Amino acid sequence: QKEVEQNSGxxxxxxxxxxxLNCTYSDRGSQSFFWYRQYSGKSPELIMFIYSxxxxxxxxxxxxxxxxSQYVSLxxxxxxxxxxxxxxxxxxxSNTGKLIFGQGTTLQVKP
Amino acid sequence: DTAVSxxxxxxxTQMGNDxxxxxxQNLGHDTMYWYKQDSKKFLKIMFSYNNKELIINETVPxxxxxxxxxxxxxxxxxxxxxxxxxxxxxCASSQNRGGNIxxxxxxxxxxxx
Numbered sequence: 001q002k003e004v005e006q007n008s009g010x011x012x013x014x015x016x017x018x019x020x021l022n023c024t025y026s027d028r029g030s031q032s033f034f035w036y037r038q039y040s041g042k043s044p045e046l047i048m049f050i051y052s053x054x055x056x057x058x059x060x061x062x063x064x065x066x067x068x069s070q071y072v073s074l075x076x077x078x079x080x081x082x083x084x085x086x087x088x089x090x091x092x093x094s095n096t097g098k099l100i101f102g103q104g105t106t107l108q109v110k111p
Numbered sequence: 112d113t114a115v116s117x118x119x120x121x122x123x124t125q126m127g128n129d130x131x132x133x134x135x136q137n138l139g140h141d142t143m144y145w146y147k148q149d150s151k152k153f154l155k156i157m158f159s160y161n162n163k164e165l166i167i168n169e170t171v172p173x174x175x176x177x178x179x180x181x182x183x184x185x186x187x188x189x190x191x192x193x194x195x196x197x198x199x200x201x202c203a204s205s206q207n208r209g210g211n212i213x214x215x216x217x218x219x220x221x222x223x224x
Contacts, residue, residue, distance in 0.1 A: 032210035043201055043215040044154065086152060092210040096166045097142055099213060101154040 003027060004091050006102035014110055019076040021105050023089030026070065032092040033065055035074045038104065039085045047087070048074060079109045114138050115216040117202050123222045124192055132187045132219045134202030142166075143185040144203040144213060145177060154201070160185055161208045192223045 004025045013019045021035075032051055036044035048063040050056045050072065056063045062075040072091075076083055086104040093100075115136045124130055136143060144167070145157040159167035160179040174190045185202060199218045205211040 034212070038152075043218050046212055046214070049212055088154065095209055096159060096161075097144070097205055097208040097210055097213070098156055098159065098167050099144075100156075103151070103153050 003100045004089055004102040006087075006089050006105045008103055009106040010108050011105055012108045012110060013079050015079060015081060017079050017109075019079045019083065019107055019109070021074040021076075021087050021089075021107065023072045023074075023091075023102055024070055025072070025089075025091045025100075027091070027093045027100075028067075028070065030067075030070075030091045030093040033063070033072045034090040034092070034099070035061075035063060035072075036088040036090060036101075037085045038088055044088055076107075079107075081109050081111050083107060084109045113217075115202055115204055115214050117200075117216040117219050119219060120217060121220050121222075123224065125224055126192055126194060128192050129188070129190045130192060130221070131189070132200055132202075132221075134185045134187075134216055136183055136202075136204040136214075136216075138204055138206075138214065140204040140214075141182055141207045142205045142211075143179065143182070144205075145185065145187050146201040146203060146215075148199045148201060148218070150198070158185075158187075159208070166208060189221075192221075194223050197221055197223045 035047045050063040089102040090099040144159045158177040202216040203213040
């Protein structure tokens with residue numbers, strides 16, 4: 001079993017819709033959870049981080065964490081074509097700061 | 112000023128050569144990392160230094176040797192390059208080692224011919 005799993009997609013949504021990206025992780029001791037966005041040929045860029053169960057909202061983005069189900073998600077409201085990218089889920093479970101990444105979900109937002 | 116900068120951006124070389132990639136951060140962070148992103152876009156940790164001390168050393172061939180002369184710099188030297196080393200190598204930094212946000216450099220695209 002992979003440590004951090006994401007559906008590789010592509011996930012295609014129309015402009016203005018809500019995009020829902022999901023991630024599961026295997027280590028119950030995981031403490032920090034991150035969503036990075038990566039455009040083709042560019043470096044990963046932090047979108048959201050969440051440490052506690054529940055929802056965290058920042059603008060059009062909402063991260064949701066459910067530690068009991070070992071599940072973290074990212075919702076993007078009012079999706080724009082500029083949101084088209086690969087979204088990487090990353091989990092940290094140690095005091096070394098080691099991040100375990102999922103394989104990423106490719107999101108396509110169609111005008 | 113770029114927060115985490117890597118040089119070179121592109122590196123094309125022949126099998127068997129030795130090459131180095133340099134990374135510098137001006138964020139005042141204590142911890143720096145090297146990641147490898149393969150052709151399938153899977154991003155994997157290789158090494159991490161915290162204030163010049165090696166704290167993460169994943170299962171990486173010993174042809175790869177990181178060096179941190181000070182906490183703002185982390186270099187990666189690769190000996191006897193192989194075709195399978197072709198990838199994008201990202202440097203990152205975080206405030207400290209405790210699961211903090213990591214900021215990535217622009218990456219170095221290494222092509223081994």
